[in-house]
Amino acid sequence: MANSDLIIIGSGPGGYVAAIRAAQLGAKVTIVEKEKIGGTCLNYGCIPTKALCQSASSVLLAKRMEEFGVIVGEPRVDMSKVHAWKQRAVDELTGGVEKLLKGYKVNVLHGEAKLIHKNKILVSMPDGKSSELESKYILIATGSKETIPDVPGMDLEGVVTSKELLGFEGLPERLLIYGGGYIAMEFASIYNALGSKVTVMVRSKVLRLMDGEISKRMNVFLRRKGVTLYEGTLLDRIEEGQDELVIHASGKTGEVVLGADMVLVATGNTPNVEGLGCEDVGIKTGEKGIVVDELYRTSTEGIYAIGDVLGPPYLAHVASAEGRAAAEAMFGKPTKVNYDVIPAAVFTIPEVGTVGKTEEELQSKGTPYRVGKFLFGGNGKAVAMGEEEGLVKVLAYEDGKLAGVHIIGPHASDLIHEAAIAMHAGVTAEEMDSCIHAHPTLAEVFHEAVMNVTGQAIHQLPKRR
Template sequence: MAAKSFDMIVIGAGPGGYVAAIRGAQLGLSVAVVEREHLGGICLNWGCIPTKALLRSAEVFHLMHRAKEFGLKAEGLGYDLDAVVARSRAVAKQLSGGIGHLLKKNKVTVLMGEATLPRPGVVAVKTGAGTEEITAKNIILATGARARVLPGLEADGDLVWTYKHALTPKRMPKKLLVIGSGAIGIEFASFFNTLGADTTVVEVMDRVLPVEDAEISAFAKKQFVKQGMKILEKTTVVKLDRSPGKVVAHLQDAKGTVTADFDTVISAVGIVGNVEGLGLEALGVKIDRTHVVVDEFCRTGVPGLYAIGDIAGAPWLAHKASHEGVMVAELIAGKHAHPIKPGTIAGCTYCTPQVASVGLTEEKAKAAGYTVKVGRFPFIGNGKAIALGEPEGMVKTVFDAKTGELLGAHMVGAEVTELIQGYVIGRTLETTEEDLMHTVFPHPTLSEMMHESVLDAYGRALHM
């Protein structure tokens, strides 16, 4: 029997793969998706979505404790961890089912199984029933990434957890150590700390949230400490000694090594691309530190083979993967596709307070040779923030002093993950300070701080 042939085969149905498949189908291509585990990938099943559901429960719990501030009464406060987790899983399940419906609606063939690339233009799909080969001129690798494992810090699901264990915790940690203060680490630290865990965060770099602007990191750290977290920067976890119900962590900084006891450790020390077992090396695909090397159009250099999303390197963000999926599908369909500019992709972290940013930090802008104008505006100067009871936060903007180009925007505070999009659109439209100053922001909103931050960069702030 001849192998089934398609215009395009996508390996992996995460936010990059399933979006590429839908866009390809919309453009009239015959499309197949091969997925070994879950439609929606890590993001939807074990990442972005279920973590936001957990964090929302923690946020509501936190607000319940503040009832008195708002003239409300709430007594006998508590939580049911199993019910919190069950809600998070239900949210993920609902959305995963939705992906299946979207693929079916767009007439995309879905094959559940493990994919390999035995030769150019061929994908072998291994299922419980055996192996079937399918062919296509164009193949998109969207296999994503997984948690990095450091020797000696391997997860066991009991004392040492990965993000997966942390999403379905069997118990509430009493004394928690989080290794790594990137988005994943700090979000879990925020969740468990809010629910009452005695939380310590260890970061090897000189500050928490190390990819963020230094001022934003410092502000966020102050809030985390205020909430009772211990933050250890420039510190490495050298070793974990495990015994029943207890982990002794050996923590090393410039002064030497100390030990501390914990009952739970979450390892969040980055990710590695899922590049193994696909047969990529034999096809001549270049791999650099577990990521497939691609050009601006996600081409691997092997004719007809593309790589998108986490497997294609930083930034490791679902929205970047989806956008690349659309771009590659349009390229394959013969449309005029635009490469993605990394500087227009926002990063969002859903800890309390939230953190969001786009473009260059002040430090990076200066290092790139720009003379900068920087504006800042605090939440405490904003009417809506005060009314919400959220006076802790800041909006910071970085402009090119010569041209007025918006180089970067950085925020910390309530709902900034929603606000950042205004500046993202501005960056995409190549906005200047003049455009932003002439924009009328609605009142009373948190977004007015975005306007004030721009005004402040040019010495024109009105409310401070």
């Protein structure tokens, strides 16, 4: 007899959302988690980095207080208190998830799960004991792990992943970051603001998968804030020097040799399927990860998979959407995730928000489109806040429907959702143009960019003819 209707392996944003949705649909659910409830996102990713970002932003604001007429003196960073603030946020949110699971009567079992049958798993407990569980359905939601490149010196002390850096309560005087994705960019902004001398080294360019204009502006903003940037540079090896790590790399202009106190390796993720026993039960995997159909069913009957184990995009909110959809598919209410409209945010300083197609994607496919842009420098709220850096860029198809929106500037992570909702609903630029936006708000920047698509932006000089 089955122990549950559904066993979920992993309690991250995909796993716990699936558990709650399945419980809402009347299922008896068990979650198996080998580490901490909340997974990487709540414990070692999204939440702790956002807490650190708040501390970093507060340092920058404190340095500018006199501009606003408030005299507070030179700010001083206490890293022990910074990390206490980070941990408070983590504990509050993971505790909240635990209460939710308990409230929905989800059974939580701590241990490492291995698939042994299409309806059974073996759980190895921390105390050395093991338990066999049976269920009608099994959902794999084990997330991803950081990829470590095959470069000599990666095992040296002081060469860390983002998870390890989050657990380091000191402040490295010189931090070298290898990678140019969102994790690398967030840590570059955070540690630059906190006081480290930050160097970013990336094989191609920063934020290379985002719209090219966003990437170029991020490059400028990083340099302007004192970050040293080496784009198009390949890390060759790391050596142990006298009281420092010595980084050897090769770039467009030849060999690069640098010294650093700590090296953060942030070159990407890979699906976390090792030791799960996928091959033992016939689950098909591909280059990106576990292969599923439109209802998140694997090649083995009764076993589903969601989130990072499927491959990119490695985004918590995508895992959550897939977790909900998978639970609904299992228990009679199948829905679909709209992969054409996935908002993403990078919590740099300033922030980045993006959704839909980039200009480069539209150009590569020969798709006709229109562009509308508006700078935060022309917005009353941004000027009053003293945060005029950045812009909103709107891409629209010829029929007026939005193809993509890309933002770099204050509160971009929040503003991008107006664009996402418009795209999800199929609202055109002309329809958005007619929608009144409150003044003075940052949302007016998006409104003006949309109006600029049709050539009707008010607070922007006309184009020269």
